[in-house]
Amino acid sequence: MNPRRKRRLTMVSIILVTLAAATGLVLYALSQNIDLFYTPTELVEGKGAAQVKPEVGQRLRVGGLVVPGSVERIDDGLTIAFDLIDEGPAQITVEYTGILPDLFREGQGIVAQGELISATRIRASEVLAKHDEEYMPPELAKALKGIEHVPPANRQQEESDNGSGGYQ
Structure with a gap:
């Protein structure tokens, strides 16, 4: 050569x-x-046919409905913990330090982005609240299909009609 x-x-x-x-x-x-998207049930039971679960420390996004009565402030007043549910029996806890979006409410659909710190607990770095009743990400809409959501305005009307001051 x-x-x-x-x-x-x-x-x-x-x-x-x-x-x-x-x-x-x-x-x-x-x-x-x-950042993979999970619902609470997929997070606990696994995603897909292979039932793949995320590892502790993995960054992810999780979406669901905030459980009424589960929002609590921790220690410094800026740290908030709340539970999320979807159509399944699974319930996970999200911890967030910061100011929540104005549209954040109990019973409202949200998406939290953060790090998995245990099998059912997430430390969120960002919380996004759904801004209207018309649009929902396709994955979340499919996962939440069948859950009855009563908007806060309608819930207050129902509570005043039946005389109870809380959720039933």
């Missing part, structure tokens, strides 16, 4: 190896930034 051909082959090999390494690093970085 002549020296000119050898240099070309070496250069092409170096370029291909560099390109493969760069592609591998980009894919690795992207996989670290993916």
